[in-house]
Amino acid sequence: MDYVILEAWLEFAVRWVHVITGIAWIGSSFYFIALDLGLRKSNDRRQNVHGEEWQVHGGGFYHVQKYLVAPDRLPEHLIWFKWESYSTWLSGFAMLILVYYMGAELYLIDPNVLDIPVWQAILISLGSLAFGWVIYDLICKSKFGEDNTRLMLLLYLILVAMAWGYTQVFTGRAALLHLGAFTATIMTANVFVIIMPNQRIVVADLRSGRVPDPKYGKIAKQRSTHNNYLTLPVIFLMLSNHYPLAFASHYNWLIAALVFLMGVTIRHYFNSSHAGKGQPKWTWVATTVLFLVIIWLSTLTAPVAPETEEATLAPSIQRFIDADGFEDAYDVVLGNCAMCHGAEPGYEGIPWAPKGVHLETEAQVAFAAKRIYLQAGVTHAMPPPSASYLEAEDRAVLVAWYRAATGS
Numbered sequence: 001m002d003y004v005i006l007e008a009w010l011e012f013a014v015r016w017v018h019v020i021t022g023i024a025w026i027g028s029s030f031y032f033i034a035l036d037l038g039l040r041k042s043n044d045r046r047q048n049v050h051g052e053e054w055q056v057h058g059g060g061f062y063h064v065q066k067y068l069v070a071p072d073r074l075p076e077h078l079i080w081f082k083w084e085s086y087s088t089w090l091s092g093f094a095m096l097i098l099v100y101y102m103g104a105e106l107y108l109i110d111p112n113v114l115d116i117p118v119w120q121a122i123l124i125s126l127g128s129l130a131f132g133w134v135i136y137d138l139i140c141k142s143k144f145g146e147d148n149t150r151l152m153l154l155l156y157l158i159l160v161a162m163a164w165g166y167t168q169v170f171t172g173r174a175a176l177l178h179l180g181a182f183t184a185t186i187m188t189a190n191v192f193v194i195i196m197p198n199q200r201i202v203v204a205d206l207r208s209g210r211v212p213d214p215k216y217g218k219i220a221k222q223r224s225t226h227n228n229y230l231t232l233p234v235i236f237l238m239l240s241n242h243y244p245l246a247f248a249s250h251y252n253w254l255i256a257a258l259v260f261l262m263g264v265t266i267r268h269y270f271n272s273s274h275a276g277k278g279q280p281k282w283t284w285v286a287t288t289v290l291f292l293v294i295i296w297l298s299t300l301t302a303p304v305a306p307e308t309e310e311a312t313l314a315p316s317i318q319r320f321i322d323a324d325g326f327e328d329a330y331d332v333v334l335g336n337c338a339m340c341h342g343a344e345p346g347y348e349g350i351p352w353a354p355k356g357v358h359l360e361t362e363a364q365v366a367f368a369a370k371r372i373y374l375q376a377g378v379t380h381a382m383p384p385p386s387a388s389y390l391e392a393e394d395r396a397v398l399v400a401w402y403r404a405a406t407g408s
Helices: 003-038 082-102 104-108 118-141 150-169 172-207 215-242 252-273 282-300 315-322 325-336 364-369 369-378 392-406
Strands: 049-056 060-067
Touching: 003 060, 003 082, 003 215, 003 369, 003 392, 060 104, 082 104, 082 118, 082 172, 104 118, 104 315, 118 150, 118 172, 150 215, 150 252, 172 215, 172 252, 215 252, 215 369, 252 282, 252 315, 252 392, 315 325, 315 364, 325 364, 325 369, 325 392, 364 369, 369 392
Parallel strands: none
Antiparallel strands: 049 060
């Protein structure tokens, strides 16, 4: 059991937690948006009852009521929906550290885009996340933010600018992932900094016998609405690192920009439907057209590997070329992997390298050393069983080379 295997399982565990908490957050968010939009005028004569809805689920009936501010008397047990959001962001940030900070030379930095040291790349990453929230929050609190439509348009322009900016600093994969993290940070900060504190103010006023100010609910609802429209694009961006057609395209920033529009059209359909305002079919036409444009943009330039020269390799990558057994390992990779993982794959049915991983030059093999070790050395994940001619002794060569380079 070596460090790389433990690291891989740690990454898997954190990713699993991220998915679980993300499902919980998105599920509760979507439910409450649908509930809020679907409320009908209440016959309850109690003060401040804004609307109600009857629901059936799991063999039981539920009667839900919403108060404009809050009920006259609060129950002793009040459920707060917050940890779903916090846990999703914390586990996502842990993934950012494990994959993009600890593996910065492989996944975060592209010397052909911007040749910077690891510490600078990490500082830019952290600074951009903080910058996003500060700018967004200031705009929301300004006079400009009083018009929600105008505010959403400006927010969209900021997101497009950040999409382009990230592609000028990081790898394509990291750029789209960071755009998702940038947006998710705004969403979680909305919950932590605005929505929850405002809810606490209202609760404190009620328990002290004061009449709560309705402005706190109005502000929280605005931020919640923003989160509603940003959720689907964030999911797409988080999944994009598995699909080179999205992140490795020359127009990856424009693809991301169109994805945000798709998020708006999809959510508009469901929001309109839940609110009883009809089912605008044009949203599906618009979404389909946007997606077809994205597919077209992705094919204008096929995913290509960075043309990294050995002289520009960081010491942590160069060590794999200098390690004992590299020549034998390189021959094994060329003979068994390059037929698919090449600039022009020779395997029928594969138009470009899977996952955007190219394994033709010494530099490319060195960059992918850990992947090769895990997928073709320790496990038999690659090459695929139906196309595998890699013998046990060949896999042993790959394992011996990697361990010689890492001293494990």
